[in-house]
Amino acid sequence: MVNAKNVAFKVNKQTPFSQTLAGAYGTVINCRKPGGKGAARGQKEVRTHHVPLANVPGALKRKRGEEDCNEQRHPTTLSIPSGSDAAKSAVATLDQTLLNQQWQQRKPTRLRKGKILSKGVDLDCWFTILSFSDPAQLLEMRSKIASCYRFLRDNPMLWKHSRNYYYGPNMPDPPSQLSEFQYAHLRHGHGCMSCHAPNTRKTYWAFLRRWCKTCLQSKTLKEQDAMVLLRNANGEDITYLHKALPSGIFDSWGNFVGVGPASTHSLKTVYLLSDVQKLIAEYTQERQRNPEELAELRAWHAKKIDLVEERKAFAKKMELWEETTRNTKSFDYQAKKSARKAYYEHKAMQLSPPITLRELEACPSYRRAVAIPKDPNNTSWLQLKPKLEKEAADLAALRAQGGTPDPHPTMCLTSGTSTPLGSNTVPSQPFLPPLLGYPVGLPPPHSHLF
DNA sequence: TGCATAATTGGGCTTCGCCG
DNA sequence: CGGCGAAGCCCAATTATGCA
Known part of the structure; x- marks a missing residue:
């Protein structure tokens, strides 16, 4: 949408x-402004x-300005500014x-199914x-x-x-x-452009293709292998043509790094096998057409190099743009998560009895809620509140009993739904706080327990 | 006008691919 | 390999619409 x-x-x-x-x-x-249940009730506006x-x-x-005055404007009152021309x-x-x-x-037109x-x-x-x-x-x-x-x-x-x-x-x-x-x-677009694997999203701008990792690997060859092909082409060494080939860079693990050619020893320049084959074929054709005319061959080569340089410049710009966009988005998400933390902490402290930050951090529902990169609002708080209250109460009850540590603290909790469970779906086990055995409310950072 | 139903919406959660 | 984000799904609440 x-x-x-x-x-x-x-x-x-x-x-x-x-x-x-x-x-x-x-x-x-119709995009309603988020608001109270009855906020839009009295409004006459364009419906979906x-x-x-x-x-x-x-x-x-x-x-x-139509959107602002649909209700007020009438054709007979249409005014034309003075000085209007014909x-x-x-x-x-x-x-x-x-x-x-x-x-x-x-x-707006009323919609009915089938009409x-x-x-x-x-x-x-x-x-x-x-x-x-x-x-x-x-x-x-x-x-x-x-x-x-x-x-x-x-x-x-x-x-x-x-x-x-x-x-x-x-x-x-x-x-x-x-x-x-x-x-x-x-x-x-989605999907590998070769094998059509549906979930592929990565585009290799150096090659102007979106491929899955397997297809990328199968379609590329390292520089030295490409040189072997160019050297043996029709018994002639045309390795000097390699500048007319679009290139990418692989790291030592075979991961794609970016548009080539590589400038350091640890990175490898790769070409597309199809590009190499096409270059050889075109060269052969050019030679056969004009066996003696080297100027035309040079012009053909120069033209191809220009295209490759243009693509290289574009791919570099695109990779930079993608990285910048990714970083901006990540920053934005972090800000939203921080806003959620602050908002929920503030709201939790206003409850009766208040839930402290330490207690909050021991609640799985809180941890899930602050991992969602969306702005908080009253609706999301109302969703979270009953879960927090229940979890905090369970936590307090267990603390009062001097509860025992749970060997798998969040096994049955983190995958649960946020939807409040009906009475018939209450888990058979009571809620177990995830961090028993630790000081309440201070989860070990990056704990491997979950 | 009230009720039943369809459609819409927003939030939470899971899965999966990408990236460092 | 873990973290992160995109996408899709589910669910509950709300709103729109048709019909008696």
């Missing part, structure tokens, strides 16, 4: 081969609804027509909407919604705008060998 300001867009899976193009739809979701991905004549175009007047007239339609259509909507949104609107969507979402739509396929395929600027809007100018532009779609596919 994509969120942009107060709008969300969710792609519903629609089997492409169904051929029911007119029925393709997405879901425009499905919209068909169709080109419907006369469909509405969104106007600036073009603006024409637009205003058109606006008036559209607003009339909008006024009639003010209430197809008659209203739609035109392609210009879709272009605008999708321009503000996450490229990952576009990718999903392209593959899952038949009616979106051509639209997304034929509008590369849509992808570019989406990328710039979502990730800002710091994300590198794609190299000349990649279309915007291919670029998005490499960034957000």
Whole structure:
């Protein structure tokens, strides 16, 4: 799902081969502000609804400020700023027509199961909407919604705008060998591009491919092996062509490090076997075409080197961008976790009786809760509170009994659900604090007990 | 208008892949 | 190998909708 300001867009899976193009739809979701149960009750706002991905004549175009004054504005009161020129007047007239339609259509379409909507949104609107969507979402739509396929395929600027809007100018532009779609596919797609192992996510920018580790290893060869091939190519030594090969770097354990070539002894430069074979084939072809014309051969070689250098520069930028993004995200998550700790500690101290930080830290539910990288709020606290109270009470009871240490403190606790258990699902064992035998509330840091 | 049901939403948890 | 994060699943609560 994509969120942009107060709008969300969710792609519903629609089997492409169904051929029911007119029925393709997405879901425009009303993003309520988080708040009390009745907070949104009195509001009249756009509700979540499905919209068909169709080109419907006369469909509405969104106007600036519309979201704020849908209820108040009326077509007859439409005001045109003084000094408007003829073009603006024409637009205003058109606006008036559209607003009339909008006024009639003010209430969102009611959706019912099995009923197809008659209203739609035109392609210009879709272009605008999708321009503000996450490229990952576009990718999903392209593959899952038949009616979106051509639209997304034929509008590369849509992808570019989406990328710039979502990730800002710091994300590198794609190299000349990649279309915007291919670029998005490499960034957000899943699955090995060779064996189709579904969970592969790692993209090797040096090779512009997403592969699983096994496929990567099977498709690459070390520099010395590549040189053997280049040396024996048609009985001729063409090792000097190696600069025209995209390269990556492996460490001594065979792990991929980054775009090549390697500059230190401990790291190994690798090439793709297919690239080496292709280079030899192309060289052979060039030689056969112009056996005596060395200038053309040099031009061909130089062109290939330029491409490789361009890809290398791009891959380096991309690797840096990924690392920076990862670090930023990690920092953000840490901040959220810290915020949760502080919030829950504060709330726990306000309970009656209060739960101290030491007691909190002995509660598995607290430890699980502060490992979740999301901002805390009252709802999450209300979820946590009953669990904490129970665990703290059990802890206190055991302490009063002078309880015995639990040999496997969290075995039956950490994998449990956060959902409060019903009376019929209460574990047969009473809650056992995980750290008995230690001073209460001071779990050994990085303990190997769990 | 009230009830039944579908749809939506947010939070917690688990699994799995990636990374250091 | 442990930690971390993405993704997906589950669940409970809430809201929207249709129908009698």
